[in-house]
Amino acid sequence: MTAPNPAFFTALARLGDDRLVLGHRTSEWCGHAPILEEDIALANIALDLIGQANLLLQHAGAVEGAGRDQDALAFLRDAMDFRNVLLCELPRGDFAVTITRHFLHGLFSVLQWEALSRSTDDTLAGIAAKALKESKYHVRHAGEWVIRLGDGTDESRRRAQDALNLLWPYTGELFMQPADEAGLVAAGLTADVSQLEPAWRAQADGVLQRATLTPPATTWMQRGGRDGRHTEHLGHMLAEMQIVARSHPGAQW
Amino acid sequence: MTGTVAEDPARLAEFEARIAADQSIEPKDWMPERYRSQLVRMMSQHAHSEVVGMLPEGNWITRAPSLRRKMILLAKVQDEGGHGLYIYCGTETLGVDRHDLVQQLLDGKAKYSSIFNYPTLSWADIGAIGWLVDGAAIVNQTMLAKASYGPYARAMVRICKEENFHKRQGYEIMATLSRGTPAQKAMAQESLNRWWWPSLMMFGPHDKDSSNSDELMKWGVKRKSNDELRQRFINLTIAQVKAIDLTVPDPDLRYDEASGDWITGPIDWDEFWRVVKGNGPCNGERIAARRKAHAEGEWVREAATAFAEKQQRDNRATTDTQQTAGATDE
Numbered sequence: 001m002t003a004p005n006p007a008f009f010t011a012l013a014r015l016g017d018d019r020l021v022l023g024h025r026t027s028e029w030c031g032h033a034p035i036l037e038e039d040i041a042l043a044n045i046a047l048d049l050i051g052q053a054n055l056l057l058q059h060a061g062a063v064e065g066a067g068r069d070q071d072a073l074a075f076l077r078d079a080m081d082f083r084n085v086l087l088c089e090l091p092r093g094d095f096a097v098t099i100t101r102h103f104l105h106g107l108f109s110v111l112q113w114e115a116l117s118r119s120t121d122d123t124l125a126g127i128a129a130k131a132l133k134e135s136k137y138h139v140r141h142a143g144e145w146v147i148r149l150g151d152g153t154d155e156s157r158r159r160a161q162d163a164l165n166l167l168w169p170y171t172g173e174l175f176m177q178p179a180d181e182a183g184l185v186a187a188g189l190t191a192d193v194s195q196l197e198p199a200w201r202a203q204a205d206g207v208l209q210r211a212t213l214t215p216p217a218t219t220w221m222q223r224g225g226r227d228g229r230h231t232e233h234l235g236h237m238l239a240e241m242q243i244v245a246r247s248h249p250g251a252q253w
Numbered sequence: 254m255t256g257t258v259a260e261d262p263a264r265l266a267e268f269e270a271r272i273a274a275d276q277s278i279e280p281k282d283w284m285p286e287r288y289r290s291q292l293v294r295m296m297s298q299h300a301h302s303e304v305v306g307m308l309p310e311g312n313w314i315t316r317a318p319s320l321r322r323k324m325i326l327l328a329k330v331q332d333e334g335g336h337g338l339y340i341y342c343g344t345e346t347l348g349v350d351r352h353d354l355v356q357q358l359l360d361g362k363a364k365y366s367s368i369f370n371y372p373t374l375s376w377a378d379i380g381a382i383g384w385l386v387d388g389a390a391i392v393n394q395t396m397l398a399k400a401s402y403g404p405y406a407r408a409m410v411r412i413c414k415e416e417n418f419h420k421r422q423g424y425e426i427m428a429t430l431s432r433g434t435p436a437q438k439a440m441a442q443e444s445l446n447r448w449w450w451p452s453l454m455m456f457g458p459h460d461k462d463s464s465n466s467d468e469l470m471k472w473g474v475k476r477k478s479n480d481e482l483r484q485r486f487i488n489l490t491i492a493q494v495k496a497i498d499l500t501v502p503d504p505d506l507r508y509d510e511a512s513g514d515w516i517t518g519p520i521d522w523d524e525f526w527r528v529v530k531g532n533g534p535c536n537g538e539r540i541a542a543r544r545k546a547h548a549e550g551e552w553v554r555e556a557a558t559a560f561a562e563k564q565q566r567d568n569r570a571t572t573d574t575q576q577t578a579g580a581t582d583e
Binding site: 034151 | 546
């Protein structure tokens with residue numbers, strides 16, 4: 001076991017919390033999707049994301065060296081200790097919001113996993129290589145739907161554009177490189193997310209154009225999640241997610 | 254469905270001879286109309302049950318107490334959706350349309366397993382459902398894997414494999430709770446108390462009261478009676494209950510040395526018929542949830558259709574242009 005590394009712990013929590021929180025939001029669809037095929041697809045995507053979170057938080061716990069496993073991190077931390085971007089915690093909204101969010105975050109994830117698959121930390125590199133395959137599928141699924149919704153009916157186009165307008169100001173945070181990760185990037189442990197933005201934007205624009213959708217003109221971006229300052233939504237989400245685990249301290253499941 | 258079609262006696266005799274010889278009936282084979290309609294009824298009820306069954310279990314995905322349990326539950330509910338899709342497709346081989354079947358469910362005209370009209374009130378219910386409900390389904394479906402209609406039988410073989418995993422994870426949840434804290438053990442027992450009788454009712458009414466059974470058995474769709482299957486389930490399950498130190502809520506339960514069967518007290522058939530006829534704790538909620546999802550998804554389905562039509566038009570236009578260009582070249 002290597003020496004505890006607080007900065008790397010935080011970086012891994014950022015990675016894991018994005019997937020845990022987005023996976024949770026996705027799992028809320030189960031049994032309520034527009035068609036049975038999407039019930040299955042969304043459950044599958046939720047499962048992938050929570051699976052990624054499980055591995056990342058397990059690794060985070062090991063790196064922290066304080067005896068916390070992935071469940072302690074998922075179920076016993078308060079909202080202020082979560083490090084996911086705000087984009088992931090917004091309520092699931094309608095199908096357009098869900099799909100657009102998967103598209104925007106999935107594109108980012110593919111780029112992030114590509115970079116992290118070259119991490120000098122073997123465990124993280126392995127997780128990234130596995131997650132990369134899953135995220136590519138998520139982007140394909142979401143991207144096809146973004147095009148269908150954008151170029152479908154008047155209503156679907158309006159809803160897809162509304163979703164894009166809602167979510168766009170939350171995308172900037174994906175590329176705000178936390179100052180406390182400078183040493184990790186220098187050591188090749190994590191990747192500098194600010195470098196990923198041009199490729200992300202180019203790919204996003206390509207699909208959005210085909211979908212006849214336009215990103216809003218706003219340049220002001222929401223932020224805070226990476227430092228533990230969240231929206232009002234996360235607390236409610238965690239209250240639900242953590243209720244059983246917290247009601248039975250020390251219990252095994 | 255038509256129940257009074259006069260069938261060609263020669264063809265009917267040939268069909269019944271095939272059933273008697275244990276031959277599999279395939280979609281393009283001739284079959285009596287009544288055989289077809291009974292299968293459509295049974296298979297679509299099965300598919301509806303898988304889909305409605307996603308709701309009570311889905312109710313606990315967001316509260317599962319560990320990441321491992323959350324992943325297992327997600328995978329399980331995803332499987333149920335897959336089973337639903339698979340069986341709807343199997344039913345379509347009988348010349349019906351999935352959308353019509355779904356509409357019957359939404360209109361409250363189609364039945365699904367009554368067990369899903371009971372609420373999931375604690376985490377232990379996820380264990381009880383996997384163990385008892387999927388366990389009962391396996392007993393039933395193992396028999397249906399030998400059904401005379403090929404597509405249904407093959408679907409059951411595949412589905413049973415996954416249901417076995419579902420049952421194991423459910424039993425493992427209950428076993429873990431039972432050896433856990435006093436509160437966890439109480440949770441497991443309370444859940445078993447609620448799910449025991451409804452799970453016995455899953456096999457349907459007593460043979461003497463089962464209106465469809467004779468016909469289904471005559472045609473080899475069902476191979477064992479409701480009571481035989483129920484007894485098999487009881488015998489299997491009582492041993493499992495004892496192994497994890499829980500008890501079933503039945504003061505009359507006794508072991509019959511002569512037959513080797515566990516004999517339960519009387520089943521409350523009033524409750525069974527009440528729930529079947531729509532007056533269970535969650536009948537209204539389940540259908541309302543399906544209707545809501547369907548209504549809220551309508552614009553998505555319309556968009557997908559509109560987009561597909563645009564694509565087809567574009568493809569046709571491209572093909573036309575190419576053909577025109579080709580003709581000009583010549």
